[in-house]
Amino acid sequence: MGPNIRVILIICLQLIVYQGTFGDESSIELESLESKAEAFKQQSFAYLYAGETDSSFAYARRALTVAKSGLSISRVTSYTIFCAYIARAINFPKSALNFCNTALGYMSVSKKTAANMVYCHRIKGLVYQSTGAFYRAEHSFNEAIQISSTFNLPYYDLQIELATLFNNMGYPEKALHLYQKTITSSSLDSIPPETLLIVRGNIVGIHLEQMDLTQAELEYKPIADVLSDNHLINKSLASDFYKTKSGLFYLKGDFKIALSAIQKALDLVPTYDSRKIFKLNTDKAKILLASGKLKEALNLAKLTKNDLKTDKGSSTDPYQMVVTKLCADVYYQMAESDNQFIDSALVYVHQVGKIAEDMKSQLSFQQSQFFLAEYLSSSSQLGLDLAVKLWYSNSTDSNLNQIFQFMEASKNQVLNAEIREQSLASSFNKKQLNRLRDHKMLLIEAKDNVTKINLQTKILAVGDSLKSTLMEMVQKNKENITIADAQNKLNQDEVLVEFGEGQTALYSLTISKGKKTFRTLTQSKDSIRSLAHRYSLMVQNPNTPVKDFLNLSSELYQMLLPISIEASTITLVTSQSLHQVPFSSLVVKKTEARNYKQLNYLVKDYDVRYALSCTQYIQSIKPCKILGKIAAIVLRNDEEGDLQHHTHFLSDHISANGGFFFQNDPISIADISTTYGIIHFSSHSVYETKNDTFRYIKLPNKKELSLEEIYATHLENHPLIVLNSCETGKGKIVTGEGILNFTRAFSHSGAGSIIEASWKVNVQTTSQIFNQFYVHLNNHKNSSSSLNRAMTDYLKSDEVDNHLSHPYYWAGFKHFGSSCTTEERKDRGGLYFTILALISVIIGLAYFTIKKKQSGLV
Structure with a gap:
């Protein structure tokens, strides 16, 4: 907008204000206040369109001040909401939120106020989204949708905004569901055609990210029709749709059409929109x-x-x-x-x-x-x-x-998901993050230098405090250890095998005390991932024919571990494609065995353990002695199954080493870890990858231990955590960060060793395995060796037939972290007897002395 037009607009609105201010003195005061407030509001709009943001905000607040001087509460509410609108438009997020909250405080939920309440929650959602407070944004949008639904107000626009938020948060499935819900809505006629096209464009974008070309083409057809018929007037939208077209043909491999489409998208972008030009030029360079x-x-x-x-x-x-x-x-x-x-x-x-x-x-x-x-x-x-x-x-x-x-x-990125988990988990960190955002919002709006300096000082202080809390584990992972460092720390009889993923290939690096071997795996990454997935399904199906299992298992072993391993312990650092493979069950040597009991499993020859990364594993290697005392958390009378079988072997261990069954007591994992060396969960766990709310381990008395609580906990004395709970190894795979699950959470909270269950395991066979595990642990075998021996004991048992020898029943347990042993429990019985005898003698002597004195007095 040129300067002359700005001047004309402002002069015209000044005249409106003067007319409202200096009108007939005998006019009704209320009408005068209303007209004056409205004039200030219009002038605020004019300054906004003219790019004079400070003046726009000033006149919006003047309008509100006038309204407060005598207008009804409903009009004050309207002008408060207008101030929130202006504050958001000129990027004053803190003020926008304050005005929204003030307006909401003026209103009670009713049909009359519903539209204004929805608008306030929507502004809050947009502000939170723009400042990265995604979970707050989600809450605000859901509040707006709920009110709209209650009072039959249209809310397709809110669904679209919430879907966009989900996509930005990394939940494309949630976004897709909401977008689809919008375009199949019963109130479709009320949705503007242009909006429907935008939604379809967003759906196409998600399908393209998921490489679903069939669905992408299907959703793109209405957009293509509009582009070909030149019905679309809005150049910005046309540019977006040409970009979508370019992405579609890029994935189809038709680079000529893709290049033409991206150029059309660029031609439609105004020169001042440099950000969009950067993005489109990047896409063009990719093509x-x-x-x-x-x-x-x-x-x-x-x-x-x-x-x-x-x-x-x-x-x-x-x-x-x-x-x-x-x-x-x-x-x-x-x-x-x-x-x-x-x-x-x-x-x-x-x-x-x-x-x-x-x-x-x-x-x-x-x-x-x-x-x-x-x-x-x-x-x-x-x-x-x-x-x-x-x-x-x-x-x-x-x-x-x-x-x-x-x-x-x-494996050591630990950026988005893990830091977010920690920051969301701890209430302290939540407050710190919120405080940091609040200070940054205020800094945007600050005018005088003193305020700016004070806020910048606060931002630095809060930021430093937050970073020292959140970045500690990242700093650990930043330490670049070398192969030589790993060789120095590994045991003499241990070999570490790390897998890494290239763009299309998988690699392995084998490290031991005096040797290092690098290999490129013979098949492509996609082929190996497919085989690993098939194998994962096979080991979880006990009805798999032994011949089929033998062929695939031995094929995977030869592909992943074909080298001669001269050690008794194998530590595996798997890649994203291999995380689901239970290496213990791989068949080392293909034989003519006709049943599962006779197969040559890897676990029969080696002590198998796992690590999240070599860096983390090497840093955690140290002499690890833990108290044998066990905190047993056993779920009883649960709808998913009573785990009474587990109490028997746990009772034996508690009798031998001390411990406690936590049934009706409040459970604090952090407090427990200061007293008990082993924390054993015999429970059920839930990890819903598509819903952050459902990620927890069930506790007695219908309590839950959430993933967020685990991340927020600091475990003293680095205890052994036994997750004898269904699917505790299950989790969400995040690109570049591996699998996020309970094992990873406990590891970063300070656990020394962790045993997880990769799938839902039979309760009775689990009891057999863990009974033997604690027998070996009590005999001062290390924790990983105890688990592996328990598995082999199970396979040797006469009670275990061919069917029960299938890996489904025993191979789902994995040991992560350094191996620990229990401290020998000192027998204090003799000491207690001696002390008791001494006390008895002292009491006896005192008694006779008193009696003697009494006799003398008589």
């Missing part, structure tokens, strides 16, 4: 790369990267990661034909990590719709492929260490 135009792709990617940095002036912009990774991708393609480009590609891969570190240090990832872990994972995979290429051309220890670092990087 150029895919079509083999490497130099054009590289030039455009570098240009976009430089423009983005100039525009934002900050390395904490998440889109910097995208274009930097793109530059690395181009150099990788160039390195396919010329190894001299490997170093250039690696430079950009390391830059991606640096940008992520900058974002972590500023907590910027909390506000980003881009998932850092996803880009870091992709970058780590690319880096691993490059490092492998470099090592094959020059097999030095330095290059092998670089391979190792990239393998570890893909």
Whole structure:
């Protein structure tokens, strides 16, 4: 808008204000107040459209002040909501929230106020979303939808906004469900056609992310019809839809149409919308790369990267990661034909990590719709492929260490999901995060330098406190250990096998005291992932024919562990594709065995244990002695099954080593860990990957131990945690961060060793296995060896027939972390007897002395 038009608008509205202010003195005062408030409101609008944000906000507040001086409460409410609208429009989030809360305080829930209440909750949702407070945003949108539903108000727009929020939070299934619900709504006629097209465009985008081209094409057809008939007037929407078209044809492999569509999208974007231009240019560079135009792709990617940095002036912009990774991708393609480009590609891969570190240090990832872990994972995979290429051309220890670092990087990101879990878990951290956001909001609105300096000081203080709490585990994982460090810490009879994922290949690195071996697995990553999934289903189905199991199990063993292992202990650091494989059940040697009992399982020859990452495992290796006392948390009389069988073997262990059954007592895991060396859960667990609310271990008295509570707990003395609960190994797979589950939560809360159950296991066979586990543990075997021996004892038992020898019944238990042993329990009976005898003698002597004195007195 030109300056002349701004002046005309402001002058016209000044006249309106003057007319309202200096009208007929005999007019009714209320009408005068209303007209004056309305004039200020219109002037606020004018300043908003003219880009004069400070003046716009000032006049909005003047309108509210006038309303408060004599208008009804309903009119005051309306002007308060208007102030919230202006505050959000000019990016004053703190004020917007305050005005919304004030307006809601004026209203009670009724049909008359419903629309205003919905509007307030909607503004709150949008403000929270823009500041990264996603869970608050979700709550606000749900409040608005609930009120709308109660009073039969249309709420399709709220559903769309909530769906968009879910997609930004990383829940595409939830988003898709809400989008589909909107376009199949019974009130479809009331939804503007343009809005329906936007929803369809969003649905297409989700299908494209999930690589579902069939559904994407089906949903795209109405959009294509509009574009081809030139019905669409809005250029911004047309640009978005051409971008969608480009993405569709890109995945179909028709790069010519994809390139044409992305160029049309660029042509429709106004020059001032630099952010959108950056994103579209990045997409264009990706298409150029895919079509083999490497130099054009590289030039455009570098240009976009430089423009983005100039525009934002900050390395904490998440889109910097995208274009930097793109530059690395181009150099990788160039390195396919010329190894001299490997170093250039690696430079950009390391830059991606640096940008992520900058974002972590500023907590910027909390506000980003881009998932850092996803880009870091992709970058780590690319880096691993490059490092492998470099090592094959020059097999030095330095290059092998670089391979190792990239393998570890893909497991130690701990960015989005894990830090979010911790920050949500602890009420302290919740308050800190909220306080940090509040200070940042106030800083945006601050006008004088003194206020700004005070707020900046508070932000630094809160930020430092928060980072020291949240970043501790990240700092641990940042420590770059080397292969030599791992070799020094491993036991003489131990070998560590780590798996890493490239873009299309899987690799393994085997480390022992005097040896290190690197391999590229013979089949592609997708093929191995498919085999691993088939095997996972097979081991959970006890009716699988032994021949089918034997063939697949031995095939996987030969593929994953074909080398000669000269050790008694194997520690496995699996990759995302292999996390579901129970290695203990792999068949080492293919024989003519006709039943499950006779098979040569890996667990019969080796002590098998697991680690979340080599870094974490090596850091946790130390002499681990725990108290034998057990805190037994056993679920009884539950609708999912009574676990009374478990009380028998636990009672024996408690009799031998001391302990307590927690039944009706309040349970604090942190307090228990200070007294008991073993915390044993015989319970049922729930881990719903699509709903964060349902992730907990059931406790007695209908209580629950949530995943968030575990993350918020600090476990003293690093106890052994036995998760003898169904599916405690189940969890949510997050790209670049592995599987998030109860094991990972307990590990980061300080547990020394953890035993998990990967699937729902038979109660009676579980009792047999854990009875033997505690027998071996009481004989001072280490915890992982005790578990493995318990499994082999189970297989040797005469009570276990061929059917019960199927891995479903015994292979679901995995040991994570360093192995621990119980301290010998000192027999204090003799000491107690001696003390008691001494006390008796003292009392006897005192008695006779008193009697003697009494006799003398008489």
